[in-house]
Amino acid sequence: MNKFVKSLGMVSTIALLAACNNGDGGAEEAGEQDETSTVEDNGGNGGNVNLAVWGSSPAETNALEETISSFEEETGIEVELEIIQDNFQDAMTARFAANNAPDVFYLEAFAAPMFIESGVLENISGEIDDVDDFFDPLIDVFRGGEDELYAVPKDYSTLALYVNEDLLEAAGYSTEDIPRDWDDLMAFADELQGDLEDNQAAMIFDQTLARHYSAFINNGLDPAGEEGSADFTSSPEAIEYFESIIEGKEAGYLQNPQIDMGIDSAGAAFGANRAAMMIEGNWVISALNQEYSDLNYAVLESPTINGEEQSMTFSVGYTVSRDAENREEAIAFINYMTNDGLQQWSELSGTLPPRESVADAMDLFDNPVLEPHVLAAEYGTVWSSGESLPVVASAFDNYFQAAVNGTMTVEEAMQAAEEEANAELDRR
Amino acid sequence: MRKKRSNNIQGLTFMTPATLTASLFIVVPIAYAFFMMFFNINLLSGTRTFIGFDNFRKIIGDPRFWAALRNTSTYVAVVVPIQTSIALILAALLNSKVKFNRAFLTVMFIPTLTSSSAMTLIFMWLFNNNGLVVNQLEQLTGMRIHFLTNPDLALSVIMIMNIFSTVPHFMVVFLSGLQDIPTNLYEAAAIDGATKIRQFFHVTIPQLMPILFYVITMGVVGTFQIFDQAFILSGGTGGPQNSTLTFTLYIYQLAFTSNDMGRATAMSFILGVIIFTFTAIINKVMKADEMNG
Structure with missing residues (x-):
């Protein structure tokens, strides 16, 4: 019986505490409301x-x-x-x-x-x-x-091409030497890699679809454009573009900051003089200016693909x-x-x-x-298309990695990604 | 009689807050999920159409479901036995009169205290293509192994990480169990001529059965629900080539990439059934009911 009384006492204490809490909350809410209403009075149109x-x-x-x-x-x-x-x-x-x-x-x-x-x-x-x-x-x-x-x-x-002028100069080039066209840029990166140190990359790449959607668009293909179906394969030129990335990755002049270099982000790799070029968005600027203030860099427009200007927005x-x-x-x-x-x-x-x-x-x-x-x-x-884009992008990212690893050719990876995305879109 | 009733009131009063919270946040959502899994639901607009067992048919026909099943089963089959045996061995070592065993215990417990996302990032540093592990292995063997991007190895990195972070917790559980075993059992065994190793298998293990049951069950439940490590490692895609797609990551993708809450709840139900079945089997095999008796 004694125990029972004790426990009852405890329960009531807890209940009281809870009630107090509630009371406080209520008072606060009321206070807030008061505040709003005074502002309304002051502001007139409120x-x-x-x-x-x-x-x-x-x-x-x-x-x-x-x-x-x-x-x-x-x-x-x-x-x-x-x-x-x-x-x-x-x-x-x-x-x-x-x-x-x-x-x-x-x-x-x-x-x-x-x-x-x-x-x-x-x-x-x-x-x-x-x-x-x-x-x-x-x-x-x-x-x-x-x-x-x-x-x-x-x-x-938007994306633009960032160039580390110090690294470029040390390798004997200047910003003017950088070609505007993607294919020429890849050839330039290949050449530049030979003049860099071992732990430096000529260029950083990102393998998600969000960075490369415009390459499809410039080759006349909108992979998620048609509602309920995905298309990665019907443009041979787009496949050639992705093959050029794989080529660069295998030759070592294109590197992924997290996977190949072990650096958190592209901006950090670029700022720490580990990469000469990167295609990044303007979000990197504040970090470059604050954390790597002695870095000399220039910003150029994104390379042209298929002879036309492109960038991701x-x-x-x-x-x-x-x-x-x-x-x-x-x-x-x-x-x-x-x-x-x-x-x-x-x-x-x-x-x-x-x-x-x-x-x-x-x-x-x-x-x-x-x-x-x-x-x-x-x-x-x-970076937006139809309602299917999230599914299409997820399938691309899942399989393009296989092409980057070399376990699938670009064509096989695109085929597999397209099939997976279409199957998932059918199920919706 | 009176006492019994007052005891009942007391018990019920104490249970009320917990029961209310549990039913509001656990029972009601589960009941709602049972309802949702038979519908095609658009969470945003709030529209739903009854489609019967169609969600289950779609899941069974999805190769990614089978990939998730394969990955998760491999994961459970590898991680649970290894983490259980390592935890048991470490606990037995700490239980013997090693010097500084408190200090060891403290240091070894740190991985469990680290958040799993932080742990994943640390492991990504260690295992990336320019990381410590890859470079050391290259010096030793001359081979460059790409752990994170190789579909055959990506999952194993998560396995190592999970073992590393859960072993200490289970080790402490085992240690408390070991300290509860009366020493006279060991004395009796020693008098009967049992060696240390036979003592371990014939005294320690049987005495630890209830703890072992707890550790294995929690291990199975925890590993079936592996999510954050796979999510961070693959950036949410489950790639490369679905090699890190686990059940829970698949559920997440269904709900938020495919925007199909009905199918996600159906898949959660399937996962629940799988975990339930496994726990029931473990219970049967280890005769947990009898020993807890």
């Missing part, structure tokens, strides 16, 4: 909007917070910012499944077709100011089947979820962030502005490091 973004660098988070404050000052609309550290796309899917989607959120071009086809995004055609000012490929990727608009780009990255936009509670505020927010507030955001975060006028205002076309990236916004292939 309202609020919730925004979900992924967590990137502290610099970007600060930039976002500052641009948001400018927006709040100008409009009196309160923004509730939520930074999601998990796998963002999976988290958003779960939020939609739970009927708990934010009003506005980041949307990667890669995932856009899936969200658009599922019909969970708000059609915002005609509600965005000055749409023609955006670089066409960056915004077109967020359009649906009938040209209706579902998202607006906030920034983008990674575009991210703001989108509004369908039937969002604060639809008007959400659209006002997007309009501000991608127009009046765009320059502030781009300058603070170090990302590239998707509007040509802002790129002009920021003198990006005269910036030797950024110009090649900005030029690519016009001709780059945006």
Whole structure:
């Protein structure tokens, strides 16, 4: 009996503690609500909007917070910012499944077709100011089947060729010697490798489809273009391109930083003078300038393939979820962030502005490091295709590795990847 | 009678919080999964159509399912016996009067405390084509072995890593079991003329049976659910050529690459059945019920 009383005492203590906790939480919530309402009173036109973004660098988070404050000052609309550290796309899917989607959120071009086809995004055609000012490929990727608009780009990255001038000079070459065409570039890399030290690579390569999709496009093939089927094999020229990568890897003038060199990232290998060239996005610039500040490098446009300019573009936009509670505020927010507030955001975060006028205002076309990236916004292939792209890309990455290992020829690997992707698409 | 009732109330009161949490976060999701596996579901738009056993038919017809089955079974068959025997041997060594056995124990326990993602990155450094292991092996044998990109070897790197990180935990479990064995059993065996080795097989092992059952069961369950190492090593693709595709990675791909939650839950159900069957077999073979008695 004594035990029983004791345990009852404990249970009630726990219950009391829990109640206290609850009380605190309630008070806090009430406090928050008060705050919002006072802001509403002050701002006059008021309202609020919730925004979900992924967590990137502290610099970007600060930039976002500052641009948001400018927006709040100008409009009196309160923004509730939520930074999601998990796998963002999976988290958003779960939020939609739970009927708990934010009003506005980041949307990667890669995932856009899936969200658009599922019909969970708000059609915002005609509600965005000055749409023609955006670089066409960056915004077109967020359009649906009938040209209706579902998202607006906030920034983008493109690939360009980075050259380590110190290594090049030591080997007896200069930046002017670097050919623009891919095949000539490979021949140059082969030649350059002979003049480098043993632990240095002429060029770094990445073997995922995300970096090479434009090579297919330039050869007239969109592997995931047709809904429900994959095609890697119908362009012999594309296969030749991938064979040139395998050739380079076998001869040693193309190396993968993680697998062949044991270095975390391409930028680190390049910065540590272990590689003379790399094709990378503008995201490496801040690391190169901060961590490898004594490095001398130049940035050139991505090589031409099949005689045409190409690059890969990674575009991210703001989108509004369908039937969002604060639809008007959400659209006002997007309009501000991608127009009046765009320059502030781009300058603070170090990302590239998707509007040509802002790129002009920021003198990006005269910036030797950024110009090649900005030029690519016009001709780059945006990393996005149909709804099948995730499956198609996963199959490619799975099998192209076999070609890189030499266990399959490029043609066999492409065939196998195509079959696997098609089988999976049939099962959906 | 009264006492019994008050005991019951007491027990039920104590169980309520745990029961509520467990049913909310474990029982309800499992029940929902049972429901979902018969549907074709688009999680984003929330639409679903009943398709009966079609999800299972699709899984059986998918070569990647068989690749995952092959990889995971190989993985379990290799890792469980090795990790169990190494853990047992280390525990027996630590249990004998080795000097500094506390210090050894502390050092050896570190791998279990390291997060598996950090461990995977460390192993990727060791085993990459320019890493320590590859270079040392080249000096010794003159052969360059590409562990991470060779489909026949990629899985073995994950195996070594898993053994390395789970052995210490099981070793501690064995050690506590060993310390519970009464010394008079060994004395009796010694008087009967049993050597140290015979003592190990005829006294230690039978006495450790309940612990052994626990270690093997947890080992089987843990290895069937291998995910993070395979995910990081292959960048989520399960490549090269599906050689690191495990059951859980396959489930992840179904859910988030193919966006097919119905098929993912059906596959989870299959995995559940497989683990359940294996545990039941181990239970039968080792007669765990009787010894715990």
